[in-house]
Amino acid sequence: MENPVVFNIGPVPVTQALFATWCMTAVVLAAAGVLRLRLRAENPCWAQRIVEMILDWLGDEIEAIVNRDARPFIPLIASLFLFIFVSNLSSLVSPLIPGFTPPTSDITATAALATVVFLAVPLYGVTMSGPIRYMKTYIEPTVVMLPMNVISELSRTLALAVRLFGNIFSGEILFMVILSLIPYVVNEAVVLTVVPLAFQFFIMFLSLITGAIQAYIFAILATVYIGGAVKTGERKKEEEAAQ
Amino acid sequence: MTIEMIAIVVAGITIAIGSVGPALGEARVAASAMEAIARQPDMAGTITRTMFVSLAMIESTAIYCLLISMMLMFKLGPLFETAAETAAP
Numbered sequence: 001m002e003n004p005v006v007f008n009i010g011p012v013p014v015t016q017a018l019f020a021t022w023c024m025t026a027v028v029l030a031a032a033g034v035l036r037l038r039l040r041a042e043n044p045c046w047a048q049r050i051v052e053m054i055l056d057w058l059g060d061e062i063e064a065i066v067n068r069d070a071r072p073f074i075p076l077i078a079s080l081f082l083f084i085f086v087s088n089l090s091s092l093v094s095p096l097i098p099g100f101t102p103p104t105s106d107i108t109a110t111a112a113l114a115t116v117v118f119l120a121v122p123l124y125g126v127t128m129s130g131p132i133r134y135m136k137t138y139i140e141p142t143v144v145m146l147p148m149n150v151i152s153e154l155s156r157t158l159a160l161a162v163r164l165f166g167n168i169f170s171g172e173i174l175f176m177v178i179l180s181l182i183p184y185v186v187n188e189a190v191v192l193t194v195v196p197l198a199f200q201f202f203i204m205f206l207s208l209i210t211g212a213i214q215a216y217i218f219a220i221l222a223t224v225y226i227g228g229a230v231k232t233g234e235r236k237k238e239e240e241a242a243q
Numbered sequence: 244m245t246i247e248m249i250a251i252v253v254a255g256i257t258i259a260i261g262s263v264g265p266a267l268g269e270a271r272v273a274a275s276a277m278e279a280i281a282r283q284p285d286m287a288g289t290i291t292r293t294m295f296v297s298l299a300m301i302e303s304t305a306i307y308c309l310l311i312s313m314m315l316m317f318k319l320g321p322l323f324e325t326a327a328e329t330a331a332p
Binding site for chain 1: 288289292295296298299300302303306307309310313
């Protein structure tokens with residue numbers, strides 16, 4: 001729970017989690033940069049195939065949700081997905097590196113990601129359906145619902161941040177708890193040490209699945225929220241055209 | 244029984260109760276999704292996606308309980324302790 005400070009940049013303390021987030025961003029950016037240099041239309045390398053497969057699949061998913069061309073949404077959603085996916089997977093190597101925890105197991109990183117989605121919703125809504133049409137979605141179906149709409153906008157951002165954080169952090173906690181069981185077992189019988197170690201393996205496998213699913217869920221929920229803002233704007237446009 | 248012990252016991256009760264409800268709810272969602280896919284295999288993609296989203300929504304209740312219990316164990320327990328110490332010299 002505690003967040004040790006690694007170093008200070010002027011008056012701003014850089015915590016371990018923030019530093020881990022930067023490292024993860026650097027890893028993703030470096031991978032993207034290397035891939036960008038090696039892009040080929042013919043005979044692509046295996047990494048390009050994997051990334052293209054992921055992006056194709058994400059594009060199909062987005063198109064199915066927002067019911068329109070997925071291209072404007074892919075940059076944001078795919079970078080959210082890839083960053084969260086890679087940082088969740090880094091929980092597998094985090095026990096090996098001292099002082100490193102996955103960025104998504106810290107509430108500040110997930111809160112930042114949720115804030116990005118929170119800001120992207122009105123941005124997409126305004127650019128795709130105009131400011132007035134977007135603002136009108138807040139007084140749907142009546143003006144009385146205005147506070148409810150605002151609260152739902154805020155609470156779903158909080159839920160987005162807390163969901164990702166809670167899932168990854170609980171995996172870390174479980175890992176540490178089972179690790180701390182080992183000394184007790186060793187005192188009783190050395191043979192029993194295998195039990196927590198084997199259990200550890202299953203916990204790692206579980207956190208792998210959880211990490212992948214949580215990355216998917218974060219991306220899909222972001223798409224649903226943005227798609228909701230865009231779609232309500234679109235519907236208004238159609239209604240006005242029909243009148 | 245110190246206030247810290249009470250906080251830890253309450254943390255256990257919180258996560259115990261808080262995980263039973265979502266577990267039942269998620270089980271119902273998964274069962275209904277299976278049934279729906281069995282009836283309409285063509286819609287499997289849409290149903291699976293909607294199921295994942297609703298599972299995430301239901302799961303967040305359990306996550307809130309987890310957070311509360313973690314706060315009780317790590318943050319509020321020591322906090323209560325120091326408050327009790329300062330209140331009773």
